[in-house]
Amino acid sequence: MDDEETLAAVNEQLERVGDYELYDDLGPVDSWEAFRELPFLTGKDLKADYDDHAPEGSLYDGAAMMCFTPLGDDLAPVFDTTADLEWQAEANARAFERAGIEAGDRVLNTFGYHTFGTGIIVQRGLEALGAEVIPAGPGESEQAAATVSEFDVDALVGNPSFALKVGDAGASVDTFVGAGEPFTSIPGMREQVKDALGADTAVDYFGTRQILPVAAETENEDGLYLLDDYALVEVVDPDTGELLPFGERGELVVTHLKKEGCPLVRYRTGDLAEWEQRDGEIVLPDGVIGRTDGRLKVKGVKLYPESLGTVLAGFDGLTGEFRLEVSRPESTDQIRLVVEGDADIDELAAAVKDRLLVAPNEVELVDDIDETGVVDERY
Template identity: 70%
Template structure:
């Protein structure tokens, strides 16, 4: 799926991280030589990096962990039950600014545009990363952050702002206060994976374009849509994305749903090699470009096997969010009354049961045997009665 130039960039990054204590030990334990990777098969022999391993590294060498080697900016990101530092060198910040500027331009933001940035600047630093990218692109940036939707709407109208970047849920609030822009770039929460959410945001902001962006604080960007609104394209000059079976680690073919695994191509501070994000998606290849066609549709933390199909209950949440009458609370019940699994999804609120069942079938790949709607759901969660 990736070309030789991407493989060469992977090799250069592996050479840069090979002598870091964290990776040197991992690669030695796995019996692999990262500097000898000259094929994608070799790359896939490298061990995964997990959040648990990074947490253990922070605990063993507090507070910075062994991957710390100086930084120009220190921000934080949730990891387990703690906030852990994210280190960006000056070169990292420049590379992120360049990659994100390209992404934002492809999304429809133009040099000279006025852009309201509603991502947070404090502690997590996402606002700073995208602010630098917008400056590099040549936009005028209003660093408002996520605090006050009424103020954001007033600023947008007073200064004839062209675009907003931020969380889709906050964009809806801005629109409700009368803010309108031509372009919206949404990230930080499920967006286009929720049926109808793109259209709702466009209507609220009276926008002609609303595109999805996927990244984590450790890896920004991973993938993003263009103004054509046709799926998140992996930013393959900044990161490599794989989708693997969460249980076996096997790399899955295009069209198969599994866990998103990401590798930095250019990063000095907390470089990640084959990092298991826990996010659920599938890959496709369009015109030689690797795409996440449905965005991120859930998490892989909790999964069931029903009728031979892996079911990820958390992906149900993005379906329910597309139905106005539902609260988002649900319970999954799996049983085996005879020899065949039976899947029942119970949802709190009101909706057309047939439409909801069909939507759940599309997202889960296995259609529920029944969908029940209740006014009050006492015990949300997952109940597996088969064992």
Template identity: 40%
Template sequence: MDRNARLKEVVRAAKEHPVYREKFKEVHPEEVTLENLGELPLTTREEWVAYLKENPRPPAGASLMHLTPSPLMGWMPEYLSQEDLRYQTEALAEHYRRLGLTGKRVLVAFSYHVFAGGWLFHQALWRAGNLVFPHGPGEAARIAEIGQAYGFDVLVTNPSFALKVGQAGGRFALLLAGGEPFTSVPGFREKVEAVLGGVALDAYGTSELGIVAGERLEKDGLWEIPEMAVLEVLDPETLKPVPDGEKGELVVTALSRTLMPMVRFRTGDLAIAERREGLTVLPRGVFGRTDQMVKVKGVKLYPTELAPILGGFGLDPKGFQVVLERKLEGTDKLVLRLKAEKVPPGLMEAIQRATGLKVDEVELVGELEGGLVVDRRF
């Protein structure tokens, strides 16, 4: 496929859309390429929410609607045109064909109701030539039984539910996971694979964007799906690209939608980019949020990044707080408050590896009060 041609089409649609019209005034779609895409203005979820609050009704040409729970507006609607849906189905099918997924029996345990989740996987896997069974969420024991009775090869669901299916006796040669942190939680994949008896692959997507990155059988990071999106990782402060291997905010241009175009959409998700074979790869997946970044000792700390690390050490991923204090000599002091009875061996080293910061002090507590970050430095 010609990604540049498709990109121009998406930018052309964006230029006509009220969310972009003003800021794309000087943009000439025919000149936009994968190389200079970074010169276009960024777009935030807040901009979309402001627009949709004023214009809740479906736009002309809308053919499929979903709603996503949104802290900003209750439910946020997403609309695809018939053409968008056709494009997306074929584009994502190509990704599954590359994974060798054709002629398989696939059970989808994401919801098809209200949310886009089930549809995204279903349509593409169907189109790639698989038998798809839209099971919907829940009922781990029934899924285990159906999997056996009808000989299903592939399970599509979030990894924690996959664990339950495995514990109920379900065995699947392949798990296509999504919907929650998976490979960014150390040890999680190994646990799921052991119980399901197969290979588990991660993917990343949102309802606004579709599925934009997925693992290969080599399990070497989340690869940009070239037909679906262009990925960038930017410094959330300077909004410039971070060097490969450095943390930043994942910014996505969806190639699959023109009715609600998503051009340089700031996901707020934390990732590291690498370039391989001309594609962007997220070697550590998506592992935190950028919107609560704090500077500690001159280093950018993304506290949510600690959640999957704690999870990997068997702790409650939400059971922590970062406390920042000023040492007498004026330098920052990083205190980690943990809802735990003891500090698991290796945890501090893992945090230092991930964040580049040494924790100065650990406080073990029974309860936590306040937000993720308590900043007492100023």
């Protein structure tokens, strides 16, 4: 969609949400500048709304399906109308088609069907594409592998970690679509999944239960392209809320363009990503690479410690446990990273620099780490 079409879709959505108490009549906007003056919506805002209008929240106005999503320490309801389910199915059908799944393909769906409802949302998208779906859910990997072999399954969709188990149990498919946990943001994970499944293609897919889908890779495996007629994405500075230019990384903010039940406008996801523009399309080249929680400013650079998890997961000999120490012994910030396990220290330091955008002054490997997390000794 071009800017004019997208702004028109934004105004249609603002009209849909106009009667909801949570939004207090946001009204139409006549420019992107005006749109970015609209307030952000946070998880804390949603939690307060559910508490004040228990149990459904003020965004409830009847639905065709109710599911749940984690929100803080609780589960919060998510509502979809009949129109929502149709819009989601259309968007997901396009995402799966671009990923390489074709009408007539037989697909094993290992996303969960209970509580969160991801499995049924994905199934509707596959059905809209014309694929044949086996609703397996995240059950026994050996049983899933047997089903793949016996019924000549073409594609597998689900969590990458479960796909590895299914592949190790002997399954082979042409195409894998992974979501629900870090995937291509972990160095080497795509290759591991492809090797395990004997797959020609393994692509990443991103969405939250409230906004599903947001972006997905094509069969070219070159980053996640936004589903820009279904959801509008911004990448903002998590401290100032200012829109960041392409090439920068920051917090993903997402707005529904087509949603009646639980519509979200300028919702701060807390997810960390970089964005870029290619031939008029917006891409998240590395998908979601971490969270913006606990960010620090070190050596003039915003540093996101939680993004280290996807880096460490790419090294087989590491446990994933780490301690990041920041100090200022004189006038310059110093970064020391202590990691549990074994790895090539030069390769690890290079990978950490690539992800954090700042080089650690020291990387130490230990057999057993006594304290994990972030230690900021500068103040």
